[in-house]
Amino acid sequence: MSEQTKHEWLSAMTDDALADWPEGQVLAEADVHVWHGQQLAASALRGEPVCGLDSTARLLAAMQQTYATTAVGRVLDDQPGPQSARWWQKAANDAHGAWPWAAALVLAVGTWVAWPNPSSAPVVVAENNQSLVASGGVLRDPQLDALLQTHRQWGGGSALQFPAGYVRNVALER
Amino acid sequence: MKTGRWAVLLSACGMAWGALAAPANVASWLADLHQAPKVQTYSGTLVINVGDQMATARIAHALDEGQVVERVDVLTGEVRTTFRQGDQVITVAPQAKLWTSEQRRDLGVFPALDGRFQASVDDFYRLRILADDRVAGRLAHVVEVEPTDAWRWGYRIWRDAATGLMLKQQVLDQGAATVLEQSAFTTLEVPVHVGLAQLKAQLQPAAGYTVRRITTRTVDPKQWGLRMNEMVPGFLPVRAQLPAGQIAPAAGQPLQWVFSDGLASVSVFYEPLKNTEVPPRDRGIRQGATHTLLREQAWMRLTLVGEVPLVTLQRMAQALVVGPTGH
Numbered sequence: 001m002s003e004q005t006k007h008e009w010l011s012a013m014t015d016d017a018l019a020d021w022p023e024g025q026v027l028a029e030a031d032v033h034v035w036h037g038q039q040l041a042a043s044a045l046r047g048e049p050v051c052g053l054d055s056t057a058r059l060l061a062a063m064q065q066t067y068a069t070t071a072v073g074r075v076l077d078d079q080p081g082p083q084s085a086r087w088w089q090k091a092a093n094d095a096h097g098a099w100p101w102a103a104a105l106v107l108a109v110g111t112w113v114a115w116p117n118p119s120s121a122p123v124v125v126a127e128n129n130q131s132l133v134a135s136g137g138v139l140r141d142p143q144l145d146a147l148l149q150t151h152r153q154w155g156g157g158s159a160l161q162f163p164a165g166y167v168r169n170v171a172l173e174r
Numbered sequence: 175m176k177t178g179r180w181a182v183l184l185s186a187c188g189m190a191w192g193a194l195a196a197p198a199n200v201a202s203w204l205a206d207l208h209q210a211p212k213v214q215t216y217s218g219t220l221v222i223n224v225g226d227q228m229a230t231a232r233i234a235h236a237l238d239e240g241q242v243v244e245r246v247d248v249l250t251g252e253v254r255t256t257f258r259q260g261d262q263v264i265t266v267a268p269q270a271k272l273w274t275s276e277q278r279r280d281l282g283v284f285p286a287l288d289g290r291f292q293a294s295v296d297d298f299y300r301l302r303i304l305a306d307d308r309v310a311g312r313l314a315h316v317v318e319v320e321p322t323d324a325w326r327w328g329y330r331i332w333r334d335a336a337t338g339l340m341l342k343q344q345v346l347d348q349g350a351a352t353v354l355e356q357s358a359f360t361t362l363e364v365p366v367h368v369g370l371a372q373l374k375a376q377l378q379p380a381a382g383y384t385v386r387r388i389t390t391r392t393v394d395p396k397q398w399g400l401r402m403n404e405m406v407p408g409f410l411p412v413r414a415q416l417p418a419g420q421i422a423p424a425a426g427q428p429l430q431w432v433f434s435d436g437l438a439s440v441s442v443f444y445e446p447l448k449n450t451e452v453p454p455r456d457r458g459i460r461q462g463a464t465h466t467l468l469r470e471q472a473w474m475r476l477t478l479v480g481e482v483p484l485v486t487l488q489r490m491a492q493a494l495v496v497g498p499t500g501h
Contacts, residue, residue, distance in 0.1 A: 143426070144459070144466060144477065147443050151464075151479040154278065154390065154415065155432050155441040160204075160329065160343060168222045168357050170246050170256045171229035173265075 149173055200299045200319065201292040201436070207331070210338035211235060212242065218310065218362035219249075224355040224462035236368035243373055257377050264377055273379040276388045290410055291436035298322050298408040298435055307332060309341040310359045319437070324348055325406050325486045326438050327463055337364050345463040345481065355462035389418040395431055398423060399497025400444060406489050408435040428477070433490070440480030440490060447474055458484045467491060 152169040217234045230249040235242065244258040257264040265274045304316040314332035321328050328350050332342035342358035379385050395401070395414045402411070414431040416423065423429035428443035447470075454471040467487040469476040474496060478487040 144468065147428070147441070147477050148464070148466060148479055150430060150443075151439075151441040153276070154430060155439045155479065160207075160331075160340075160437060165343075165357075166258075167220050167231050167233055167246055168224070168229075171220070171222050171231040171248050171250070172224060172227065173254075 199296050200301055201295045203301060203317070204295065204436070206338065207333065207340060210333075210340070212237070212240075214337055214339070214364060215366050215368055216337075216339065216362060216364040217366045217368065218359045220357055220359055222355075222357045224464070225460075227462070234366075234368050234373070236370050236373060238370055238374070243368075243370060245373055245376070255376075257373070259374070259377060262377075266376075266380075266383075271383050272386065273383040274386045274388060277390075291434065294408040294410065295436035298326065299437065304330070306335070309334075310362045312336065312341060312362060314341050318346075318350065320350070321348075323407065324483065325408070325489070326435060326482055327354065329437065332358075334362070334364070339364065348483070390415040391418045393429065395429065395444075398429070398444075398446075399495075400429075400431070401495050401497070402490070402493050403495055404493050405433075406486055406493070409433045409440065409486075409490070410435070412439070425475070428475075433480075438481050440478060440482060440487065442490060442494065443477040443479070444494075444496075445475045445477075447472075456488075458487070460484065 152172060215236050217232070219230060219232050222229045222231070228250065232247045232249060234245045236244070238259075241260050242258065246256045246258075248254045248256070253268055255266045255268075257266070261278050263276045263278050265276075266272075267274075299319050299321055302318040302320055304318055307314050307316050309332050313335040315335055316330065316332050319329040319331065327348075328346040330344040330346060330350070331340060333339065334341050339362070341362065342356065344356040345354045346352065347354055393414050393416050410433065412432040412434050414429060416429055417427070420427055423444055423446060425445050425447055428445040431442040431444065433440045433442065455469075457468045459466045459468075463481045465478075465480060465482060465484045465487055467476075467478040467484065469478075469491050476491055476494065478491055480487060
């Protein structure tokens with residue numbers, strides 16, 4: 001993989017373009033460390049808590065188990081029914097071994113899980129009236145996001161509007 | 175005899191103190207809470223935690239002949255300032271050079287004040303007094319507003335002992351085991367001098383900014399065959415609206431129908447669809463105390479958003495009926 005392609009896919013990973021990761025393409029351990037260093041700097045500039053590489057590795061181990069045992073797809077996948085094998089499932093069987101696959105998972109989850117607490121991220125709580133089928137995932141549907149904003153702006157009518165409710169809605173608007 | 179009279183006097187004092195400390199009912203307590211910001215000026219910094227999101231904002235709150243004038247500077251993410259005067263809200267985005275004005279009805283109007291929600295709030299919530307606490311260096315009286323059923327969340331509210339202003343608020347899940355989200359002042363100054371003239375001057379668009387005015391119009395959902403059967407107990411319709419200039423709901427341009435029980439609110443977004451081959455599908459998403467339920471089926475898409483449990487949105491989605499004129 002060329003350097004340019006590598007950077008392009010790193011960017012795609014942080015934008016949740018997981019399904020587009022090319023089959024068979026993995027990153028080396030050195031690339032993971034470089035990326036992790038970049039995320040540390042970005043988190044520090046934003047004033048957010050930073051993850052050590054060891055805690056990222058622990059999180060990765062937990063995610064490995066999750067991805068290995070559940071058919072996790074994008075929250076807004078338009079193909080209902082059984083999911084086709086995803087790149088992370090293929091990589092799990094790859095002859096390169098566990099570490100490159102683990103590195104790819106770190107890239108996928110690291111940007112939106114700053115704390116080892118996946119349950120704090122937006123969760124899919126029900127799909128087709130089934131019980132919880134997956135946890136974690138980034139809410140990236142622009143239309144749903146817009147409706148959430150509209151509800152915050154216009155869906156008032158609460159005794160707790162002031163001051164916390166109104167300022168809360170203003171602060172969360174994008 | 176003297177001992178008996180002292181005993182009676184002390185008992186009377188105790189009863190009076192108890193009467194002052196214990197709220198009469200939920201609705202009147204909430205009305206009192208709602209009134210506090212209307213009679214004083216203050217400034218402070220508020221920290222908000224919702225799910226995995228954290229935001230902070232600085233607020234300056236003033237009064238101009240009985241009307242609230244307020245400035246909120248969002249301190250996280252994109253630089254943004256919001257001004258409010260009565261129900262007019264102006265958002266200034268310096269990076270995008272965008273000045274947006276909106277008329278947000280119902281701001282400043284506590285639902286219980288119009289009587290419709292008073293019974294609802296008293297029927298479906300009860301108050302429990304907790305131990306005093308300190309927030310932002312100020313003594314706070316703490317109250318838990320407990321739901322009486324599973325259709326709504328609970329709340330914990332810290333009120334400033336000196337001014338009655340809300341200092342901190344938490345939204346709690348069923349059984350109050352988990353804090354779903356919270357907002358709290360880290361600094362608060364009451365009273366404070368706020369430069370009113372300067373604040374009001376900023377309500378006008380600055381040179382070089384794109385001006386956008388957003389207005390909505392109230393509509394009757396029955397026009398499109400929409401009605402609610404067997405509503406979730408306690409929830410009443412507040413209003414339904416479309417963007418001004420939009421004649422009817424359409425795909426991508428939904429009608430918004432807002433419901434409230436006085437504390438929690440739910441928006442039902444209705445879009446008619448032309449594609450009859452959409453397979454029926456439900457999807458629920460949670461962030462903090464807010465659930466979103468997306469229901470797609472032939473002829474329509476419903477999106478329900480509210481600070482309520484998912485079962486409440488599911489029940490509302492089931493209760494919504496679209497008559498023949500909805501197609």
